[in-house]
Amino acid sequence: MTETLTSDVVIIGGGPVGLGLAIDLAGRGVTTHVIERTTDLHRIPKGQNLTQRTGEHFRAWGISQAVRDASPIPRDFGNAGVVAYGDLMSEYHYDWFARGAVSQFYFAENERLPQYELERVMRERAAAFNTITIHYGWNATHIYQDHAGVTTTIKNAQTGEDRTVTAKFAVGCDGARSFVRETSGIEQDIDPHARRMTLLVFKSMELHNLLERFPGKSIFNVLNPDLDGYWQFLGRVDIEGTWFYHAPVPQETTVDNFDFEAYLHTAIGAEFEIDFDYIGFWDLRIAVAKTYQQGRIFIAGDAAHSHPPYGGYGVNNGFEDARNLSWKLAGELDGWAGDNLLASYSLERQPVFMSTSQAFIGRMIRDDKAFGETYSPQNDKAAFEAAWAERAAGGNADVTQYLPHYAGSPIVWGDEEATSGAVGAHMTGARAGYHLTPHPLASGTDLYEALGTGYTLVNLDADATVTDAFTQAARKRNLPFTTIEDASGDARGAYGARYILVRPDLFVAWAGDALERPAEEILAKACGG
Secondary structure: OOEEEEEEEEEEEHHHHHHHHHHHHOOOOOEEEEEEEEOOOOOOOOOOEOHHHHHHHHHHHHHHHHHHHHHOOOOOOOEEEEEEEEOOOOOOOEEEEOOHHHHHHHOOOOHHHHHHHHHHHHHHHOOOOOOEEEEEEEEEEEEEOOOOOOOEEEEEEOOOOOOEEEEEEEEEEOOOOOOHHHHHOOEEEEEEEEEEEEEEEEHHHHHHHHHHHHEEEEEEEEHHHOOOOOOOOEEEEOOOOEEEEEEEEOOOOOOOOOOHHHHHHOOOOOOOOOOOEEEEEEEEEEEEOOOOOEOEEEOOHOOOEOOOOOOHHHHHHHHHHHHHHHHHHHHHHHHHOOOEEEEEEEHHHHHHHHHHHHHHHHHHHHHHHHHHHHOOOOOOHHHHHHHHHHHHHHOOOHHHOOEEOOOOOOOOOOOOOOOOOOOOOOOOOOOOOOEOOOOOOOOOOOHHHOOOOEEEEOOOOOOOEEEEEHHHHHHHHHHOOEEEOOHHHHHHHHHHHOOOEEEOHHHHHHHHEOOOOOOHHHHHHHOOO
């Protein structure tokens, strides 16, 4: 007889996004079964360039120190990059992608560590919750939903044993070739770049010594005009000579018919000893699911959006998917969610990645291709250097202008004409649909620690009548609700508002100087009513 297991949510895929979702749900009292086909951690470095916003997730999940301890790159080493023309020994290069440029706008620091180290930390954290059950070495073989819930059949890859998992909801965090997405009939928009890419992992202290010309840099992008805008991208795994390298190769390339050592030497502009750990290939494409929800089934992470490893947008977006979906599932399970709250997950997250793919990833490829076709130091050195200097001046734009937001969300009180996306200007001002920026309170309270895990009203006027109105309205809806009263003129000026309603994911649902509509109405929309 097949064993039947039950939980609130079943998560297919126990990589970093699936684990993050399970941990976040556990913090909200939601039970999960996580189905993960692998048992061992893959020793291929990826997903390393983690943002400050992802650092906030780590803080919420109680793993900040463990992640820092697991990082093989010291914080004082730096986490910025370099763009060079032609090769890394070129005279033409500029600083690029300094994550620290936006640190003041977040409640945590950015991190850099290979995904297998992060997964190790997250597996240990997940194991601490008795509400999380992880099935390592099991595959999902069938998934079915009806009006009451989702039934998933799973199989042990070694023993062939079958089990059934029933849950109210299912989430596919099972990668770019997602079984959950395909089985659910969710279609994708695909931008096929038809490029074969190689991933090399290798050791070389000689290369470490060569690149000491760029102190404290961890990522290196070579703009080679012969490659039509596609990157030769080198990154440190640690500071002891371990590296990864992504670059386009001819379509017919195999492990045996290509000189990878010479290819690396050309990209660097010097010869050095190389000890290869791994040589692999992947196809460059950008894919975005047309919706992230089909009834009671959701998708997140690479199952919802996949792309080349440009800028670290993949795992960071995946973690944000998990954080966005978690509190909405909890609201539905706890009974306080409005009819439209779960639908807002796809309506918020899908436009953000569409914007990311077009305004950042695709634009990088287009811009580099156009630059390589237009400028050359051999043909017109003066014109090239002027254009190169202009690029250098905007070398950190991909960090400072990357600001995922939900300005067009149906559950925030923003401009009705606004649209959600990934492009914006960081600022302290509290804007509906945007991430809350930290600011000191007059009381000396740590704002992050004072914010609740549910909704929080930040009352910077200490007006008890406003607090009471929101508290009563929240009580009627059984909302998880916290209030912070802090009569801070400095914070009022910085935020540009006396009252700020913050969602469970630290995004602003409403901000204003007065209750121009009833608190009940504000909260109703914020929870999907």
